[in-house]
Amino acid sequence: MKFFVDTADVNDIRELEDAGLIDGVTTNPSLILKANRPMKEVIAEICEVTPGPVSAEVTALEAEEMVREGRILAEIADNVCVKLPLTLDGLKACKTLTDDGFQTNVTLCFSATQALLAAKAGATYISPFIGRLDDMNIDGMQLIADIRRIYDNYDFETEILAASIRTINHVREAALLGADVATVPPSTLKALVKHPLTDKGLEQFLADWKKTGQSI
Ligand code: E4P
Numbered sequence: 176m177k178f179f180v181d182t183a184d185v186n187d188i189r190e191l192e193d194a195g196l197i198d199g200v201t202t203n204p205s206l207i208l209k210a211n212r213p214m215k216e217v218i219a220e221i222c223e224v225t226p227g228p229v230s231a232e233v234t235a236l237e238a239e240e241m242v243r244e245g246r247i248l249a250e251i252a253d254n255v256c257v258k259l260p261l262t263l264d265g266l267k268a269c270k271t272l273t274d275d276g277f278q279t280n281v282t283l284c285f286s287a288t289q290a291l292l293a294a295k296a297g298a299t300y301i302s303p304f305i306g307r308l309d310d311m312n313i314d315g316m317q318l319i320a321d322i323r324r325i326y327d328n329y330d331f332e333t334e335i336l337a338a339s340i341r342t343i344n345h346v347r348e349a350a351l352l353g354a355d356v357a358t359v360p361p362s363t364l365k366a367l368v369k370h371p372l373t374d375k376g377l378e379q380f381l382a383d384w385k386k387t388g389q390s391i
Pocket of ligand 1: 181201202203282302304306307338339340358
């Protein structure tokens with residue numbers, strides 16, 4: 176499973192990239208707002224920090240304008256992946272940009288049939304939003320399972336990018352269900368490494384090692 180980090184904070188991205196933990200980055204307009212920096216500047220910097228795909232989202236609503244914005248974003252760097260909303264215009268723009276050889280990420284997916292359409296439009300990635308479904312008491316993981324089955328039934332190459340991940344358990348379940356990628360906030364990604372028994376075990380080993388009086 177690939178890990179993308181879901182942030183526009185370059186310091187967090189650099190730290191995780193240096194640790195070898197990430198394969199790409201996703202951003203959205205809300206994350207750009209949080210970063211409080213000009214979008215094109217921050218996307219360019221992220222693309223220098225990581226060689227993996229960096230999703231940058233268009234903000235137009237009409238297909239032709241989405242394509243125009245997508246081309247501008249894709250010019251920033253070779254590893255920009257154009258992020259488009261799951262609307263009819265978004266799908267049209269996805270088809271055009273994919274046919275032109277750009278990477279695309281269709282976002283705001285909340286149903287398996289939406290995901291089927293995105294695959295037919297040639298999306299490189301489909302982003303089902305797990306956490307936002309869970310917020311409404313709808314099982315987000317069932318959506319991942321349904322999309323996995325549908326894509327496998329028809330050998331679609333679109334990768335399932337589990338998004339709106341809020342917990343370590345979301346990562347675990349998405350991996351068990353065969354999501355190709357999980358995009359995870361930096362804090363959750365860092366929390367994946369933690370286990371109290373690891374800390375306790377390490378403490379004990381170090382205490383015993385000290386008693387041996389040896390050094391390596
Ligand atoms: C995905 O690409 C989105 O940026 C993100 O995962 C949305 O997560 P949220 O529902 O926590 O805002």
